[in-house]
Amino acid sequence: MDKKILLKVRNLTRVFGSKKKRVVAVKNVSFDIYENEIxxxxxxxxxxxxxxxxxxLNLLKPTEGxxxxxxxxxxxxxxxxxxxxWRKVQGIFQDPFASFNQFFTVRKVLDDSFKLFDVQPSKEEKDKRIRKVLEYVNMRYEEVAEKYPFELSGGQRQRIMIARIFLIEPKLLIADEPTSMIDAVLRSSILELLLSxxxxxxxSIVFITHDLGLAYYVSDRILIMHNGELVEQGSADDIITNPQHPYTKKLIQDVPTLHQEWAL
Ligand SMILES: Nc1ncnc2c1ncn2[C@@H]1O[C@H](COP(=O)(O)OP(=O)(O)OP(=O)(O)O)[C@@H](O)[C@H]1O
Ligand SMILES: [Mg+2]
Structure with a gap:
């Protein structure tokens, strides 16, 4: 394969707690993320x-690896x-509200992103980019720019967070269950947005999910984690049609409609 490796993860281990109450959250995990893959x-x-x-995301230090x-x-x-x-590798989390300052308007949140990530285009260029990314997420600048988070619906807030990601153009986006809080229609529109x-x-995009059906639908490759260990990794097709690990087999059995559900 001649694809370039973007992120190389080797023997990653993370232990929480003290000697008495020790939790090994991640155990000796290794994988690569290639450019332009999901x-x-x-x-x-x-x-x-x-x-x-x-x-x-470089927000937590590994114990090893x-x-x-x-x-x-x-x-x-x-x-x-x-x-x-942090400009190259960005995250989007379950609850967009948590990462959205209550007292900042949408325009300020987007404008501040430039500063936060050390990107300083001209004022005109900033405005142009903000308008463009709001368009990507189907929102109009005039409608949302001066609004506060509590004046927006959950889905709208989620879309603002995605607009912010487009603004900074990361090389890698890590999306941790970004659609678990929202309804089905919105969920698929947000997924389409992220995939675009x-x-x-x-x-490249890393999706984190409980939902193997969703993973199969969106990804090139799938990693299966169980009790902190990476038990299997492979192309989405191989994982579904030829699973090796008993835990992967069990996961597949738990999704009886795997193929029909996403065949739309
Ligand atoms: N800051 C922390 N202090 C102590 N234990 C932690 C901490 N963060 C996570 N853990 C523990 O590490 C293990 C893995 O947690 P993690 O949040 O990575 O799981 P997850 O796969 O993301 O789960 P979920 O699907 O519920 O989000 C769990 O046992 C959790 O309780
Ligand atoms: Mg989690």
Whole structure:
């Protein structure tokens, strides 16, 4: 394969707690993320998905193991280098409200993103980009720019967070259960939006989900996590048609409508 590796994760382990109450949330996990691919991390609650994501986002230090981006170890990044990393690798989480300042208007949130990530285009260029990304997410600048988070619906807030991601054009987006709180119609429109990031910006996307059916529908490759371990990884087709690990087989059995449900 001649695809370039974007992120290289090796022997990643994360332990929480003290000697008495020790939780090994992630155990010796290794995988690669290639440029311009969509990959899902699937596993039940508590299997270590979010902990893995937080380490990949450089928000949490691994107890052991390394993460490299384009050959550089991210644990050495400080200051400007760290902000640069956060521009390249961004996250979107379950509850968009949590990452949205209550007292900031939509325009301010979007405008501040430029500062936060050390990107400083001219004022005209900023306005142009903000209008463009709001268009991507089907919102009109005039309608939403001066609104506060509590004046928006959950789905609208979610779309603002996605607009913000488009604004910064990450190389890698890590989406941790981004659609679990919203209804089915909105859910598929948000998924389409996230997937379009790959076409528009040639980004890679990591989806984190409990839902193997969804993972199969959206991804090129799937990683299966169980009790902190990466028990299996492969192309989405191989995982579904030729699972090797008993836990993967069990997951597939739990999704009896796997093929019909997403065949729309
Ligand atoms: N800050 C923390 N302190 C102590 N234990 C933690 C911490 N964060 C996570 N854990 C533990 O690590 C394990 C993995 O948690 P994690 O949040 O990564 O799971 P998950 O796969 O994302 O689950 P879910 O699907 O419910 O979001 C769990 O047992 C959890 O209780
Ligand atoms: Mg989680």
């Amino acid at each position: 990959i899902s991390i699937v596993g039940e609650s508590g299997s270590g998905k979010t902990t893995t994501a937080r380490m990949m 390394t993460i490299e981006i384009e050959g550089e170890d991210i644990s050495n990044f400080r200051g400007k280098k760290k902000r640069e990393y 990031l790959r076409e528009r910006e040639k980004s």
